[in-house]
Amino acid sequence: MTGTYHIWPITIGLIVAYIFSLAAMRLGIYRLSTHRRFWNVLLLLNFLTTVLIGTLLTLQVNYKFTLPGEDTWMLIHVDTGIAMTIIGIFHLGWHLWFFASLFHRKKKGHKKTTVTGGVIRQVEKTELSSQDIKPGKTDVLPVLSLGFTAMITQLVLLRAFVSVFQGNELVIGIILGNWMLLTGLGARLGRAAPAMKAPGNFLFSGLLWLGSLPVITLFLLFFLKNIVFIPGSLIGLFAVFLSSLVLLLPFCFLAGYAFSFYTWYLSEKYTANLTGRTYSWEAFGSLTGGFLFSFILVFLLKPFQTLGIVLLADIIVAGILVKRKQKYFKAIPWLGLTFLLVIALYVFPVDLFSIRFLHPHQKILAHQETPFGSLVVSKTGDQTNMYENHVLVANTLNPVENEEDVHYAMLQRKKPKKVLLISGGIAGTLDEILKYPIQRVDYVEINPWIIRLARKYFHLPENSKVRIIIRDARRYVPGSKEKYDVVLVNVPPPLTAQLNRYYTVDFFHALKKILTPRGVISLRLPASPNYLGKQETDINGLLYASLKKAFPYVLIVPGEKNYFLASEKPLSLKIANLVQQRGIQNKYISPYYIQDDLLQMRNEQIMDQLTPAKKLNTDMNPEGYFHQISLWLSYFRFKTQFLFIALGFLFLILIFRSRPVSIGIFAGGLAASSMEVLLLFAFQTVYGYVYLMTGMIITVFMAGIALGALSEKYFSNLAPLKNFICIELLLALGALLLPLLVILLKSIAVVPLLGQLILIVYTFIFAFLVGRLFNLGSQIQKGDVSHISSSLYSADLAGGALGALAVSAILLPLTGITGTALITAGTCLAAAGYLMGIAKNT
The missing domain is CATH 1.20.1250 (Growth Hormone; Chain: A;)
Known part of the structure; x- marks a missing residue:
């Protein structure tokens, strides 16, 4: 058994879940019996899982038979045992209270007031149509606020989860799946709304909680990440699933319950089935929130400030409801407290303070939220780093990567005149290109904020030969009239569907049209030094086959990464010899460090290991994305x-x-x-x-x-x-x-x-x-x-x-x-x- 068990994620997650479960019960969302029934079922499931897997492992030890995935079974056995222990402590608390109550006189049962659920029967008697009903504006406001709050919160938290967990579409799918499942669970339990004693109180308190919980959730995400997980470690899919499930549970559960509650409340008030109307009002609120965030807030505000706007909107709606109900005395303290939270989000640098939790032992120089992701510039000693969505995309002390990214391709042609660099040019790559007597280098970057931060914190050469183009390369290349001798595609591997677009046959054909007759393109994939696993051979074989579909000559140059060169003309693997011929002065790509015969041997090893691709990577069928996801998942034992x-x-x-x-x-x-x-x-x-x-x-x-x-x-x-x-x-x-x-x-x-x-x-x-x-x-x-x-x-x-x-x-x-x-x-x-x-x- 290797690695560690998830004692802290499970413990913290269950405690947080129990606190919010208890709070929901206290708010009247469901009864005490439902609260205890849920935790009883959870205890039973963990008990059965622990017992069954423990029995299986015992038989395996006694009878010495092979058990596939033994480490995984042991991990599940111990983790469910940890969960059973924590839930058992909760149950112990219940029973201690029960024993204490034996010494007190029990009160006789109290009267229970419920609202009957015969709304449909009333509709049948009065024959009212939902189209005949015109609810007042103040009745619709809470539903609009629910949609507005839920949409902006979803967008802010989804971006934060993707950034913290270095996510791809699979992570996004897991988080969205949890979001909808938890919201659906809350809506399902919302059928108990007619039993609520004081529905008017929930109209007020529910809005304040809906506005406050996103702020708490976002802060906990940043604060707990390096406490629950080892700093710098890759976070597995199960950990992402469990973490997002626990953190999203309070808000999503409340949002789902609120929808069912508002539907029942309005339908009961107007004696008509307003389910469809409520759904449309909630969608209009979501429409407003999505539009406001996508076109305004994401450009102007940081995440906590954006959530401050949401909280302020909920406070205003809650204040309108209080004014209508004339319950100022009880409401003013809560309105004031939440308004103070809004002020704090703008007065104090909460975003910068939270980001520091994600980058311990580093000095944060800048933090910028952009439509394309979260950018952080930090300093560690003499090294300046740039992170995009918590992934290191550039640092100033990496000459090996800078040289490999440029010279393997540039050395292939005697006098390259025009060079196209796609991404990855802020930390020294441009300086390497300028070692050649070129006429111009066009540097295409999709995110303008990367260039703005690079000008301030990195060394971007001030040279008339360098032209920076802010545009997506997939749009720039098909419309370009330039002809390039070398194209360097220095984007990350195809771990997302967006990045996969730079590794498809369609893009290779587009690149081919802007190359000179002897032009060269270069791409790269992460590599192991001596051995390629199955997933690595699959993705490397796929990229090789896709390049061969567009170019007759494809060469793999093994380095710290595998560099794929493609051209209409022959390519050479004699890198050391080419460096001497061109007279380029390098620290690493030079005859002192590079041996051509060793490069040839490693190239042959890679070619022998490549898996023949059955399909090609295309825009319509993103096979590269699938293979890269498989490689990423292979890092985790779950x-x-x-x-x-x-x-x-x-x-x-x-x-x-x-x-x-x-x-x-x-x-x-x-x-x-x-x-x-x-x-x-x-x-x-x-x-x-x-x-x-x-x-x-x-x-x-x-x-x-x-x-x-x-x-x-x-x-x-x-x-x-x-x-x-x-x-x-x-x-x-x-x-x-x-x-x-x-x-x-x-x-x-x-x-x-x-x-x-x-x-x-x-x-x-x-x-x-x-x-x-x-x-x-x-x-x-x-x-x-x-x-x-x-x-x-x-x-x-x-x-x-x-x-x-x-x-x-x-x-x-x-x-x-x-x-x-x-x-x-x-x-x-x-x-x-x-x-x-x-x-x-x-």
Whole structure:
């Protein structure tokens, strides 16, 4: 057994979860019996897991048989034992109170007042339609505030989690999945809202908690990271899953519960089923929050300041409600306390203070939030470092990497005149290029804030030969009229779908068009010194095969990384000899350190180990991203399939326990999140990464959902269930059209405004159908409003969670846009077929 057990993450996580569980019970969100039942079930599950795995390990020791993944089983056995111990301490506290109560006289039971859940029956008697109801503005404000708060909080925390955990789309999928699952759980428990004794108090206190919890969550994320985990270590997928689950639980649970509560409260007040209307108001709040963050706040404010704006908005809404209820005396202290928190977020440098927790023993020189990620410049001794999303992207004392990044490619041609450098030029690479008698070097960088910070804290050569271009290289290269002798692609490995775009056959063909006849391109991948594992041979073999599709000559130069050179003309591996011929003075890439025969031997070893690629890495099928994810997962002993099997089992339980309409809503939620991911990826594929358009797509999607949920008059000639089935079929058709739409957009890429307009219209129509589906589901589902809203909203979020996780982590890397769209369409068709069968039988 190697490594350490997760004693601190489990202990801290369970204590925090228990505190918030207790707080939720005290707020009246659920009863004491529900609180204790949850922890009893959790204790039982940990007990059974510990016992069963312990028995298995005992048999393995006694009878000496081979147990695959023995270390993993031992890890789970000990971790569940730790969890069982902590939960056991909670239970001990319960029983100590029980024994103490034996010495006191018990009071007789108190009267229990509940609000009946017969809203649907009232609707049937009064025959009120939700369209006939016009709620007051103050009644709608809390719902709008909920959507506004949830959307901005999601965007801020998601960026923070990605930064802290050095995340990729798989990490994003895990976090979004947890977000939606926890929110769905809160919505599910919201069916107990009619039993709340003082619902008016929750309207006020719930808003203040919704505004305050994001600030607490963000601070805990920064503060606990290097306490719970070893500083500088890679954080595994299970640790990301567990950490995000614990930290997101309080806010997401409260947000989900609040939606069900507001739906019940408004429906009870107006004696009509307002589930669909509440869903649309919440979507309008989300639309406002998403637009404000994507186009304004992310450029102007830091994370804690942004959350201060959210908290201030919730305080204002809570103050309006208090004024209406005329309960100033009890409310003023709480309003004042939370307002002081808002002031503190702007007066004190909370963001800089929190960032220091992530970079211990370093002097923080600058911190900049950008649309592309979080940038931190620090100093360690004489070395200046730049981190992007907590990943080191540049430092000033690394001459080996600077020389390798440049000279392997530049030495291939006698007199290179024009050089294109794509990323990675702020820490010495440009100085290495300027050792050659070039005419000009074009340095393309996607993030302008990197250049701004580099000018202040790094050495960017002030040379007329250097031209800095702020643009995405995937957009610059196809439109460039320049011809380059050397192109240096110094981007990180394809660990995300965005980075994978620089390693595809499509990009290689685009590079080929801007090269001179003897031009050379260079890419790089991380490498082991002497042996390549399976995942490494897969990704290296894939890149080699993809380059060979565009260039007849491809050469791998082994160094601290594997450097891939490609050209239309022959390439040489005699690096030491070329350095002498060109007369370049280097510290590392020189005959004193480089031996050509050793390079040749290592090159042959690598070529012998490469796995022949069955597929190529393309924009539509990001195989490189999948292989790089596999390589990243191989660093951790936890078997990822266990997590996916457990989540799959959980979703199956949810499906089989759901009503037919909830299954349809589940499929709609899955289609919505799946298509949102696919639309973002499709836009990225066709036009390159444009952050503002990404924000626009999300904004248009939320607008479509909001308007769709408000619509009542479409397909009016059909019965509600037939209407519901028709929309499921239309969602399937929309998913099937996406691959054709991508082909169309590529064909008219020369007119980007037209293509972007088509994509926006498509996005709005698809989102409109999703919103309409939820509205219809709320009309068809039987039961009281608290059960309708909680079951449909939780089903919608569960489908969204599965879609976000499955598409980003599995389907898109494995099957590409076309395969993922087909699977999404198949899910909607299956739901429609199931509902048709139900309709026929009933």
